[in-house]
Each structure stands twice: as C-alpha cells, then as structure tokens.
Amino acid sequence: MRFTRLFTGPAKKAWAVxxxxxxxxxxxxxxxxxxxxxxxxxxxxxxxxxxxxxxxFILQVVTGVVLATAYVPSTEDAYxxxxxxTDQATLGSFLRGLHNYGAWAMIxxxxxxxxxxxxxxxxxxxxxxxxxxxxxxxxxxxVLAFTGQLLRWDQTAYWSTYxxxxxxxxxxxxxxxxxxxALAGDTVGGATLTRFYAIHVFFVPxxxxxxxxxxxxxxxxxxxxxxPQAGRPVDPKTYRAWYQKYLERNGVPFWPDAAxxxxxxxxxxxxxxxxxxxxxxxxxxxxxxxxxxLQAYPRPDWYFLWIFAALAVVPPALEDLVILGAPxxxxxxLVFLPFFANKGERSPKRRPWAIAIVMIAVxxxxxxxxxxxxxxxxxYVDQPQLPVEVVAAPEKRALVAQGAQFYxxxxxxxxxxxxxxxxxxxxxxxxxxxxxSHEQIVISIINGRGGxxxxxxxxxxxxxxxxxxxxxxxxxxxxxxxxxxxxxGEVGAQAED
Ligand code: HEC
Numbered sequence: 001m002r003f004t005r006l007f008t009g010p011a012k013k014a015w016a017v018x019x020x021x022x023x024x025x026x027x028x029x030x031x032x033x034x035x036x037x038x039x040x041x042x043x044x045x046x047x048x049x050x051x052x053x054x055x056x057f058i059l060q061v062v063t064g065v066v067l068a069t070a071y072v073p074s075t076e077d078a079y080x081x082x083x084x085x086t087d088q089a090t091l092g093s094f095l096r097g098l099h100n101y102g103a104w105a106m107i108x109x110x111x112x113x114x115x116x117x118x119x120x121x122x123x124x125x126x127x128x129x130x131x132x133x134x135x136x137x138x139x140x141x142x143v144l145a146f147t148g149q150l151l152r153w154d155q156t157a158y159w160s161t162y163x164x165x166x167x168x169x170x171x172x173x174x175x176x177x178x179x180x181x182a183l184a185g186d187t188v189g190g191a192t193l194t195r196f197y198a199i200h201v202f203f204v205p206x207x208x209x210x211x212x213x214x215x216x217x218x219x220x221x222x223x224x225x226x227x228p229q230a231g232r233p234v235d236p237k238t239y240r241a242w243y244q245k246y247l248e249r250n251g252v253p254f255w256p257d258a259a260x261x262x263x264x265x266x267x268x269x270x271x272x273x274x275x276x277x278x279x280x281x282x283x284x285x286x287x288x289x290x291x292x293x294l295q296a297y298p299r300p301d302w303y304f305l306w307i308f309a310a311l312a313v314v315p316p317a318l319e320d321l322v323i324l325g326a327p328x329x330x331x332x333x334l335v336f337l338p339f340f341a342n343k344g345e346r347s348p349k350r351r352p353w354a355i356a357i358v359m360i361a362v363x364x365x366x367x368x369x370x371x372x373x374x375x376x377x378x379x380y381v382d383q384p385q386l387p388v389e390v391v392a393a394p395e396k397r398a399l400v401a402q403g404a405q406f407y408x409x410x411x412x413x414x415x416x417x418x419x420x421x422x423x424x425x426x427x428x429x430x431x432x433x434x435x436x437s438h439e440q441i442v443i444s445i446i447n448g449r450g451g452x453x454x455x456x457x458x459x460x461x462x463x464x465x466x467x468x469x470x471x472x473x474x475x476x477x478x479x480x481x482x483x484x485x486x487x488x489g490e491v492g493a494q495a496e497d
Pocket of ligand 1: 435468
C-alpha cells in the first residue's frame with residue numbers, strides 16, 4: 001500500500017517530507033502489504049476475530065481513560081461518582097455503556113479466538129510463542145474483567161469479590177497471603193478498591209499493551225497460519241520452506257485483500273456495542289455496599305457467573321479439589337499444549353478430540369451458566385430488609401446490629417441462610433439457637449466444622465464473636481410472618497423473573 005496515493009496537492013507533499021524524515025510510511029506500508037494466505041468465506045472471517053479483540057481492547061482503553069477523568073476510587077465517593085457519570089455527565093451514561101459492552105465484546109471475541117486457533121491447530125510449529133502470549137492475554141483479560149467489576153462498588157460487585165476472595169484463600173500454603181495481596185487486607189474495603197483500581201487501570205493494561213505488541217510482532221514474524229488441510233501435517237523440519245512457497249503461490253497482500261474483513265468486523269462490533277450502550281444502557285447501579293442490608297445478592301457479571309455456579313454445585317468434599325484443581329488443569333493445558341503437540345495434523349477433521357474438547361467445554365460452561373442464572377442458592381432479590389427492631393429486644397439492639405454487620409462483613413451469608421437470604425451451602429442459621437447451645441454456636445464459629453465451615457478463630461475478635469452470636473441468637477420476627485419458608489425450588493423459580 002502506498003500512502004502517497006491517499007493524499008493530493010500540498011498534503012501529498014507534506015506526507016512525502018514526513019515519510020522522508022521519519023521512514024514511518026515505508027515501515028507501515030511494508031507491514032500492511034505483507035502476504036497472507038488467501039482465504040474466503042467463513043474461514044476468511046475467522047481470521048478477523050483476533051483483530052476484533054484488539055479493536056475491543058482499544059475501545060476499552062479510550063472509554064476507560066475518559067471514565068477515569070470522573071471516577072473517584074474511594075469507598076466514600078466511588079458510588080456517587082458513578083451516579084454522577086451516569087446521570088449528569090455529558091455522554092456519561094453512553095460511555096459507561098460502551099465500556100461495559102466493550103468488555104463483553106472483548107471477552108466474547110477472545111473466547112472465540114482461543115477456540116478458533118485451537119480448532120485449527122494454529123498453536124503448532126512455529127507459532128508456539130503466539131499461543132503462549134495469547135494465553136497470557138486471556139488471563140490478563142479475565143483479571144481486567146474481574147477487577148473492573150469491583151470498581152462499580154455496589155452490592156453485587158462487593159459481594160462477588162468477597163466470595164471469589166474466599167475461594168482464593170483456599171489455595172494451600174499461600175492462600176491467605178494471596179487473598180491478602182488481592183484484597184489489601186482481610187476484608188473488602190477502601191484499600192481493596194484502591195488496589196483493584198491500580199490493577200485495573202495501570203498494571204494490567206500496561207501488561208496487555210506489552211503482550212499485544214509481542215503477539216502482533218509474532219504474527220508478522222511467523223506469518224499467519226494457513227487454513228489447515230487434512231493430510232497435510234506440520235513437520236518442523238520442512239514447514240518454513242513449505243510455508244514460503246505456499247505464500248508465493250497462494251499469498252495476497254494483507255491490505256486490502258484480507259484486511260477489509262478485519263475492518264468490517266471491527267466497525268460492526270463497535271457499532272453493536274454503541275447500539276447496546278444507547279438502547280440498553282449501562283448496567284444499573286444497585287445500592288452501595290452496606291453490610292446491614294440483608295438482600296445482598298452475590299452474583300458476578302455473566303462472564304463469571306458459571307464459575308460461581310460451579311462452586312455452588314460441587315459437593316463440599318470435592319470443593320477444594322475443584323476450586324483449585326480446575327483452574328490449575330485448565331492453565332496447565334493452555335501452557336503445555338504447544339510443548340507436547342506442536343507437530344502433526346492441524347485439521348480439525350483429523351483431530352476429532354479437539355472438537356470434542358471444545359464441545360464439552362462449551363456445553364459445560366453453558367449448563368453452569370444456566371444453572372447460575374436460576375441459582376436456587378442465591379438469595380432472593382426483592383425481599384425487604386429485616387430492620388433491627390424486629391429481630392431483637394431493645395436493650396440488645398446495638399449488639400445485634402453490630403453482629404449483623406460482622407455477619408455480613410465476614411461473609412457468613414455467602415454460605416448460610418438467614419430468613420430467606422443467603423447461600424444454601426451451609427445449614428440455615430435462622431433458628432440455630434434452637435438447635436445448638438450458646439457454647440456450641442461459639443465453638444462452631446471459632447473452630448469451624450469439618451463439613452466446610454471455616455474456622456474463624458484468627459479472623460474475629462472476642463467482641464465480634466459475641467456480637468455475631470447475639471445476632472444469631474436474636475429472635476427473628478420476619479415481615480410476612482406466617483408464610484411458610486420457601487423451599488429451594490420455589491426460590492429458584494422466583495429468581496428467574
Ligand atoms: C464457606 C462457607 C461458610 C462460611 C463462609 C461460613 N460457614 Fe458456617 N457452616 C458452613 C458449613 C458447610 C457448615 C456445616 C458444617 C457441618 O457439616 O457440620 C457450617 C456450620 C455452621 C454452624 C453450625 C450450624 C449447625 O446447625 O450445625 C454455625 C453456627 C455457623 N456455621 C456459623 C457461621 C458464621 C457465624 C459464619 C460467619 C462468621 C459462618 N458460619 C461462615 C459453611 C460456612
């Protein structure tokens with residue numbers, strides 16, 4: 001591609017001088033016209049998915065930088081500053097929408113990109129490093145999505161961070177430190193928000209820039225993989241020479257012969273994101289996090305929902321294994337794949353297990369996603385809050401109210417039900433004082449219980465334990481008294497609407 005053709009008159013002259021002094025035009029035109037395999041139809045489109053991820057990332061950087069001019073990363077102001085951005089700032093709501101659906105797009109397209117490159121064996125020789133740097137980019141994208149969620153600083157954001165941190169804590173040996181490092185302390189608070197903010201806007205994006213640069217360099221260096229053909233295995237000894245010849249025969253310049261699809265897909269994606277931002281709008285901010293509010297509804301954004309569902313459906317005995325094992329196995333597979341399978345057939349027709357693995361993964365995530373959507377273990381959203389007045393006698397209210405706070409701060413409701421709120425993983429604690437003596441309750445909390453109840457000894461002061469126990473022992477008079485308790489199935493049905 002000759003850039004001079006884009007200009008006429010004085011602009012052409014100016015460009016010529018600029019190019020002469022900087023040499024940028026030549027470099028660019030050389031890269032843009034590098035030969036790529038000639039592809040058509042849906043195969044051609046599949047080659048544009050990677051560019052779409054890049055476009056989504058750029059969109060995130062641009063919208064993120066603008067949002068950062070008004071967002072205040074402090075517990076007092078984060079929520080209000082987002083309300084301000086949404087309701088008052090010029091185009092603020094649109095920007096939040098762009099950033100939100102841009103994140104969706106980035107996750108969807110990076111997922112598709114991984115599936116597509118895996119299916120056609122693009123990770124094989126000599127593109128192993130492309131795959132590995134892509135695996136890093138996948139991880140970084142997930143970290144961005146997760147940390148971004150907390151910045152909303154509303155109930156959902158707060159509690160889902162809590163629950164995931166509790167999972168991280170289970171990593172053997174370093175779990176506590178890891179959770180400490182992530183949360184900047186042992187609870188989700190102001191320091192956590194600052195830390196997540198720094199990770200979300202400085203640290204991870206800088207790494208993403210680096211790795212995208214590396215990833216793109218590798219694409220130029222090794223050349224885009226040719227569409228695979230059954231019966232044409234990759235042999236590292238002959239592949240490069242063969243690929244050169246292949247390009248001489250079948251190559252077309254990247255711009256414009258192949259790149260028009262990248263442009264169309266990228267522009268289409270941005271248009272879809274903008275349409276969603278305008279029509280559907282940014283995610284509604286729920287109430288700011290407040291430990292005394294009982295209807296905490298710890299559900300992450302959809303792209304993490306299936307992980308939550310997985311955590312909830314595995315039997316407690318296997319939980320540690322699944323929580324730690326599954327990501328470890330998945331990560332190891334991603335990393336080791338190009339080391340032990342970098343030769344041989346690339347065509348999915350000769351690699352039926354590759355198709356099977358993708359199908360199993362998609363079905364599994366899909367099923368868990370649906371399960372997460374109707375989660376009977378999630379608390380029911382529209383319940384009124386239990387005011388302290390109805391749960392305790394006047395002289396005990398202060399202690400009970402404190403206890404309620406600690407109960408939520410320490411994440412008890414993630415596993416336990418109180419009234420109709422909270423998780424179903426542990427036993428319902430509504431009337432626990434009718435089953436257990438005062439001492440038994442205290443000991444359960446401090447020492448934990450074998451069946452998955454963590455020991456809180458190091459995590460609660462005596463005063464906090466007293467308050468929590470007072471809260472647990474308080475007589476709970478619920479609004480809507482006389483209603484039979486909901487069973488799990490019924491709650492599940494309600495959670496759907
Ligand atoms: C990770 C999930 C989880 C968290 C968080 C959790 N628990 Fe538990 N808890 C359990 C499980 C599971 C059991 C049942 C253990 C067993 O099989 O005996 C249990 C049992 C109990 C019991 C005994 C109840 C009974 O009927 O036997 C009490 C009391 C209790 N938890 C209080 C708390 C308090 C208070 C907190 C917060 C400080 C808390 N739990 C946090 C999972 C959890």
